[in-house]
Amino acid sequence: MNDIGQVGPTSGFGAASAASRITEASAAYRASAQSEIAPSAPRWAEGRDRVELSEHARHLDAIRAMPDVRMAKVEAIKQAIASGTYESPEKLQSAIDGLLRDLNG
Secondary structure (H helix, E strand, C coil): CCCCCCCCCCCCCCHHHHHHHHHHHHHHHHHHHHCCCCCCCCHHHCCCCCCCCCHHHHHHHHHHCCCCCCHHHHHHHHHHHHHCCCCCHHHHHHHHHHHHHHHHC
16 A cells, blocks of 8 residues: 655656756756846746845955954054054055955955
């Protein structure tokens, strides 16, 4: 007594069905890359959510990719600021230039 229906290429869950969905999706992707007009989604993808990253998210990602903070250097700078020997227009400009260089890649 077998209560489980047939699983395979004819049921929609098998490898053939997955392969056809992949082929359909890749064709839609290729069409969107070649056209300025947004392609229609494949039949199986209708009503699905999608994700778009904002420019703000890209900047945050760039910040996260920056190297870790060197605490010894931070402490030395804090002491120089506290003693009044750190602040100068040249050092400030150098810090700004370095930050912009890191953010722009």
